[in-house]
Every structure is written in structure tokens, then in C-alpha cells.
Amino acid sequence: MIRTRTARLVLGLLATSAVVAAGCGSDDGASTASGGGGDGKINLVAYSTPQEVYGEELIPAFQKTPAGEGVEVTTSFAGSGDSRRAVEAGQPTDFVHLPIEPDMAILAEQDLIPADYRDEEYDGSPQSSVVVFITRPGNPENVQTWDDLVSGDLEVINANPFTSGGARWNVMAAYGQAAEGGASEEEALDYVRQLFENIPVQDASARDALNTFLSGKGDVLLSYENEAIQAQNAGQDVEYVVPTSTIKIETLDAVATEAANPEGAQAFRDFLRTDEAQRIWAENGYRPVNEEILAEYQEEFPAPETLFTIEDLGGWETVMSEFFDLDNGKITAIQRDLGVAVD
Numbered sequence: 001m002i003r004t005r006t007a008r009l010v011l012g013l014l015a016t017s018a019v020v021a022a023g024c025g026s027d028d029g030a031s032t033a034s035g036g037g038g039d040g041k042i043n044l045v046a047y048s049t050p051q052e053v054y055g056e057e058l059i060p061a062f063q064k065t066p067a068g069e070g071v072e073v074t075t076s077f078a079g080s081g082d083s084r085r086a087v088e089a090g091q092p093t094d095f096v097h098l099p100i101e102p103d104m105a106i107l108a109e110q111d112l113i114p115a116d117y118r119d120e121e122y123d124g125s126p127q128s129s130v131v132v133f134i135t136r137p138g139n140p141e142n143v144q145t146w147d148d149l150v151s152g153d154l155e156v157i158n159a160n161p162f163t164s165g166g167a168r169w170n171v172m173a174a175y176g177q178a179a180e181g182g183a184s185e186e187e188a189l190d191y192v193r194q195l196f197e198n199i200p201v202q203d204a205s206a207r208d209a210l211n212t213f214l215s216g217k218g219d220v221l222l223s224y225e226n227e228a229i230q231a232q233n234a235g236q237d238v239e240y241v242v243p244t245s246t247i248k249i250e251t252l253d254a255v256a257t258e259a260a261n262p263e264g265a266q267a268f269r270d271f272l273r274t275d276e277a278q279r280i281w282a283e284n285g286y287r288p289v290n291e292e293i294l295a296e297y298q299e300e301f302p303a304p305e306t307l308f309t310i311e312d313l314g315g316w317e318t319v320m321s322e323f324f325d326l327d328n329g330k331i332t333a334i335q336r337d338l339g340v341a342v343d
Helices: 013-017 051-063 080-088 101-109 165-180 185-197 206-214 225-233 262-271 275-283 291-296 316-323 330-337
Strands: 003-005 031-034 041-047 072-078 095-098 127-135 220-224 239-242 245-250 252-255 306-308
Touching: 041 051, 041 080, 041 262, 051 072, 051 262, 051 275, 072 080, 080 095, 080 101, 080 165, 095 101, 095 262, 101 252, 101 316, 127 165, 127 225, 165 185, 165 206, 165 220, 165 245, 165 306, 165 316, 185 330, 206 220, 206 225, 220 225, 225 239, 252 262, 275 291, 316 330
Parallel strands: 041 072, 041 095, 245 306
Antiparallel strands: 003 239, 031 072, 095 252, 127 220, 127 239, 127 245
């Protein structure tokens, strides 16, 4: 069932009880949060979207646990590719959290994270989301379906999938909903081409695309569900629609193989999967990976009629080769035909 969200989530007791201990962040998204005793340090490197929930709630909540008491957490947030390159370049990293598997695979290939980092109860993911349509108040264009995005002169905002992991999820959601609906590969790619023709600007990151939309550009924004909820929680006057067919977004985390504090990083990773942390994720718009906790929020997170995964489309290795390869990728060809940069 298509679900349009208009009301903000009410922050629960867990969200409001966390005391922010973070210092002022630098321009590149780096900041430091410390517990009372200063016993140990964790360097967290992550993609930009969960910056607020980490700094304002998850880290303070962790620091109130026996494992986190006195632990200082230094954070660095950027786009997925930039964060991955920072780890490759030697930025101190104990814990890494990125939105797409290809970036994690590169780190694993270089032995910067364990090859078996997904060998745990939740397959290496602390939370999930889905691709949604963010609209103006009242949804004046009555955007309800994927077909609506390619009809008429509707302006769609989406980041560049060659610089943004979030945008790559959005593109594969667009392709996948057509393929899962019975379209041939050619027809599904034609849908993506039509969609791209309605995108007037492709920002470098999903967060930049959100800001472009909030500044007044475009009729609808392709985005993560959690971005829509966070925008509402921040007082932004937007609505969103969960389409009947969409993709499950699975972000991934790992303890770095060269972590200076592997025990602390593992404790933090374990904490992110606890009931407390799963509820914090939920209160901030992320779908819990713990099915029991997810069931508590079933009204906030409606189940799409068709929820497919990247594995249904061949898995990230196949997707990156067939769609985003800089020489022969099918999405690459569409972008270049439209005069949009891919590198």
C-alpha cells in the first residue's frame, strides 16, 4: 500500500534521554564525544547521513553503558567514497560504517576490514531503509507511483550516482521496480533514461540533493526514508510517499583490522545491535534490523507490496560491473548521453 507520511515521529524516551557530549564539528564533519573517564578511544568513520543520530544519541547512549563508560569517540563523516578513500589513505579508523557494499569490498580487498565482516547475526548491517519520494507540503503534484516521475514536466531531484552511494541506491530502485514489475532490461533502462531526463541537477551527495530540494528546487526528491523522517523531525515542511515497489537499503559496518582499539570498536558495534540502539535508530527514521523491534514500529515503517534487494538485481558486484563500470556501464552510457559527468 502506498503510504504518505505527513506527521513527524515523536521522539521516544530513549531519544530524549541521550545527553549530547559531542564537541563542535569541523567543516569536514569531524567531531569528538567523550565519556567521563577518558578510558580508551574509538575513531569512527562513516557516511554523512547518520551524523546527527550518532553524535546526538547513539554515542552518548553507548557511553552510558559499562562497555562505553569513559570512552572517547572521534567521528568523521563524508560521502561513502570519500570516507572509504580516507580509510585507504590511513586516516585513524577503529570502526567504519558505509552505505554500499562496493566501498566496503574495496576496504576488505586491502585487508583494512575483515573479509568476513558480514559473518554475524544481521549480515553486517546495523539498520536499513527504503527509497521513497519526498514531496512538497500537500503533495501538490500528487506523486504516488514511479510512473508519475516520468510523466509531464515533473522535476525530480537526485544526486549523481557516480559520486553518491545514496543516489546509486535510488537509481537501482528505479531500475528494479521496472524489472520486478515485468519489464525487460531494455524497458527498465529506458525508464531510467526517462527519469534522468527529468533531473535538472545532480549534486555530489544525497545530503546535498536534500538541501537543494529544501531550498525550493524540484517537485520531488528521491531519497532514503530516514532522510525524509529526519527532515520532518527537524521541522522541515515536507511529506513523503513509500512506493508500492522499492528497494531495501542495507548499510554496512565493520571493525577495522588495524584498529588501535579493536575491543572498544567491537563493543560499539555490538551496542548498535542492542534493543536500546535499535530503538534509537527507529526513532530517527531508520528501520531496525531486529525484526522484533521493527514490529514495534510497524505503523511508522509500512511494508511495501514489493520490497526487493540488491541481490535480486544480481548483487553489487554484478550491478557495479553491468551498470556503473566507467567504460561499459549501462547507467554510465545514459549519463554520458545526457552530458552528465561520471568521474
